[in-house]
Amino acid sequence: xxxxxxxxxxxxxxxxxxxxxxxxxxxxxxxxxxxxxxxxxxxxxxxxxxxxxxxxxxxxxxxxxxxxxxxxxxxxxxxxxxxxxxxxxxxxxxxxxxxxxxxxxxxxxxxxxxxxxxxxxxxxxxxxxxxxxxxxxxxxxxxxxxxxxxxxxxxxxxxxxxxxxxxxxxxxxxxxxxxxxxxxxxxxxxxxxxxxxxxxxxxxxxxxxxxxxxxxxxxxxxxxxxxxxxxxxxxxxxxxxxxxxxxxxxxxxxxxxxxxxxxxxxxxxxxxxxxxxxxxxxxxxxxxxxxxxxxxxxxxxxxxxxxxxxxxxxxxxxxxxxxxxxxxxxxxxxxxxxxxxxxxxxxxxxxxxxxxxxxxxxxxxxxxxxxxxxxxxxxxxxxxxxxxxxxxxxxxxxxxxxxxxxxxxxxxxxxxxxxxxxxxxxxxxxxxxxxxxxxxxxxxxxxxxxxxxxxxxx
Numbered sequence: 001x002x003x004x005x006x007x008x009x010x011x012x013x014x015x016x017x018x019x020x021x022x023x024x025x026x027x028x029x030x031x032x033x034x035x036x037x038x039x040x041x042x043x044x045x046x047x048x049x050x051x052x053x054x055x056x057x058x059x060x061x062x063x064x065x066x067x068x069x070x071x072x073x074x075x076x077x078x079x080x081x082x083x084x085x086x087x088x089x090x091x092x093x094x095x096x097x098x099x100x101x102x103x104x105x106x107x108x109x110x111x112x113x114x115x116x117x118x119x120x121x122x123x124x125x126x127x128x129x130x131x132x133x134x135x136x137x138x139x140x141x142x143x144x145x146x147x148x149x150x151x152x153x154x155x156x157x158x159x160x161x162x163x164x165x166x167x168x169x170x171x172x173x174x175x176x177x178x179x180x181x182x183x184x185x186x187x188x189x190x191x192x193x194x195x196x197x198x199x200x201x202x203x204x205x206x207x208x209x210x211x212x213x214x215x216x217x218x219x220x221x222x223x224x225x226x227x228x229x230x231x232x233x234x235x236x237x238x239x240x241x242x243x244x245x246x247x248x249x250x251x252x253x254x255x256x257x258x259x260x261x262x263x264x265x266x267x268x269x270x271x272x273x274x275x276x277x278x279x280x281x282x283x284x285x286x287x288x289x290x291x292x293x294x295x296x297x298x299x300x301x302x303x304x305x306x307x308x309x310x311x312x313x314x315x316x317x318x319x320x321x322x323x324x325x326x327x328x329x330x331x332x333x334x335x336x337x338x339x340x341x342x343x344x345x346x347x348x349x350x351x352x353x354x355x356x357x358x359x360x361x362x363x364x365x366x367x368x369x370x371x372x373x374x375x376x377x378x379x380x381x382x383x384x385x386x387x388x389x390x391x392x393x394x395x396x397x398x399x400x401x402x403x404x405x406x407x408x409x410x411x412x413x414x415x416x417x418x419x420x421x422x423x424x425x426x427x428x429x430x431x432x433x434x435x436x437x438x439x440x441x442x443x444x445x446x447x448x449x450x451x452x453x454x455x456x457x458x
Contacts, residue, residue, distance in 0.1 A: 008063065012183045016067040025084045025142060026066060026091055028135045034095055034122050038062060040316035044184060044240075045103040046248045049346055051188035051239070058094045058101065061180055066091040068175040072168050076206050076215070082165055084142055089155040089169045093176060095122040098312060099320045106253040107260075107281070109288040113301055116157065121309045123153045162397075164206055167215035172392065172399050173204070173225075181231055184239060192234040195227045207400045207408050216400035219414070225399060226417045233391035233421060237428070241387040243351045247432040248343065252320075254380040255339035259323070260285035262336055269336075272326065277319040280311045335378060342434070349383070349432035352447055356427050362450045366431070369446050381434035382443075386427065394422035 006023035008016040018026070029035055038058040047054040069090035073083040096119035098104040105111045125131075127149050136143045154160045155169040168175055178197060185193025203221025206213050217225055239245075260281040263273040272278045287304045291297050305312075327340035341347070354362050366384060370377070392399075398410035412419040437443055 008067075010060075010064060010067070012064060012179070012186050013067055016063070018067070018070065021080070021142070022070060022083075022087065024138045025087060028131070028138060029088060029091055029126070030063070032126070034125060034313065035059070035062070035092070037314070037316055038094065038097070040318055041097050041099060041101060042317055043101060043180070044188075045100040045245070046252060047184075047188065047239070047242075047245050049248050049348075050242055050245045051190075053187045053189050054184070056183060056187045058097050061183055062091050062094055064179040064183055065093065065175045068178050069168050071201055072175060072178075072204060072215075075201055075204050076164065078165070081142065081148075085148065085152055085155070086165050086168045086175075089152045089165075090175045092123065092126075092152070093156050093169060095119055099315050099317045100249070100252065103249045103252060106249075107256050107284050109291055112291060112297065113287075113305065117301065117305060118309065118312060119156060120153065121305065122313065123149075123156070125313075127153075162211055162214060164213050164215050171215060172397055173215055173217070177232065178228075181228070181235055184235060185231075188239055190239065192238055193231045195231045196224045200224045200228060205402055207402055209400055209408060214400055216402060216408070217411070218402050219404050222401060222411065222414050225411060226415055229392050229418060229421065236389045236391065237426070241389065241428055243353070243385075243428070243430050244348050246385050246387060247349045247351055247383075247430075248346075250383050250385055250432060251339055251343055251349070251380070254383070255324070255327075255336060255343065256281060256320075257285075258335045258339065258380070259327070262334070272323060275319070276311045276314055277323060280308055280315065283308050283311075335380065339380060347435050349434055350438040352431045352433070354384075354429040354431060354450075356429065358450065359429055362431075365446070365450050373442070377437060381437055383432045384429070385432060386429045388425050388427050390423070390425050391421045392418060392423075394418070 004020040005017045006020065008018070010016045036059070041058045042048065042054075043056050043058055043061050044051075044054045066087050069086045070083065073086055078086070094115070096115040096117070098115060098118070102115070105114045127146065132144050132146075132149075155166045158166075158170055160166070162171070167173065170176065178200070181193040181195065182197060185191060200217075200221060203218045203224065205216055205218050207216030209216075259269070259272070263269045263278050264282050264285070269278075273282065283304065287300060291300050294300055324340045324343050327336050328344035330337040331341065342349075363384070366382070370379065370382065394410055394412045398412065400408050401411045401414055402408055403414070412422045431447075433443060433447070
């Protein structure tokens, strides 16, 4: 039976082959409504507004991640039941994402609720006896049990000790990163994220560390790991944190935040308030007000998720786009309509870069400018966006290398390049000015005064 293959044609990995056994492991999950929802959640938020090809979804990525996991598992010699666990965990690792992926998390005060917080609820829906019965009919040799599914959930949620299996699901060499760098690079039409995946796969190995067996690399793979980590850094700087992409996503969050207030206060939005997304946004607004003055944030988080999971699990990008279209069609001066118009017609704000050394002075100047002009400009028309990132964490979770002398050491001991970027927090800061006011004399004077640098198109 294992000689038969189920084939998925993929633009990144080419012909993704799954044995009939592997296909039976993942197909009940792939065919489920929760996983099919990911077809309608774009991988890169509003990235396709800047990189038109970036219309790929969490569905594409999760399938690719599952395939990479199967390749890694074969390479390091996992037994079949272990391979089953890591493939399912990688398939479901992003099941908790909401509309526009990470962007939607900014709906909540200080991102207090992230996609990982919803994941246990999606997994609990799978962990029912009815699903197990259906699953086990297709997998008579590899039954799913509560214990096995809890192991899968622990790997996804980073619970328990680090092991080789857990590293395939979540680590600095995990199947997630090995897929999304190549996938995002391909669909954005850039080469920043490319690295030699096949050689990386060839050099992966199980290494013995003080913490037990972990996923590592042989010394022959040092060069490709350098390439891979630099690819991640360049993708972060140039694609994931593209100033134009983040500016549009900031406008989207401003729209959803303003709408969350307006839905419960203004009769004109009654029809929107009765929708699944409308109900969710109003609840999120109340949650944000509550946690800002509470010492029991975790209790409020749990209560919110319990009460709103039924709506959240149905949301996707289409719900948000429907709101944007309806609000843009109003075409009036209400902030929700104005923000929707800018998003609907892709009116990107003017962007000025702020040097890190100038940031404290700029923040004070911006606050003073907004207070002085509060009756003239709305807050959303002048936004400050900060984007810290770290390419490699050598202290928290190092990548281990087996040397030519069979010694196991962190990769930063072998690589000047990786040592140079290890544990370094990099920053990009910029101001976004609504294009409707960017040419105003007082705006120009303010920006010139604080030495904001016009964003260059490269």
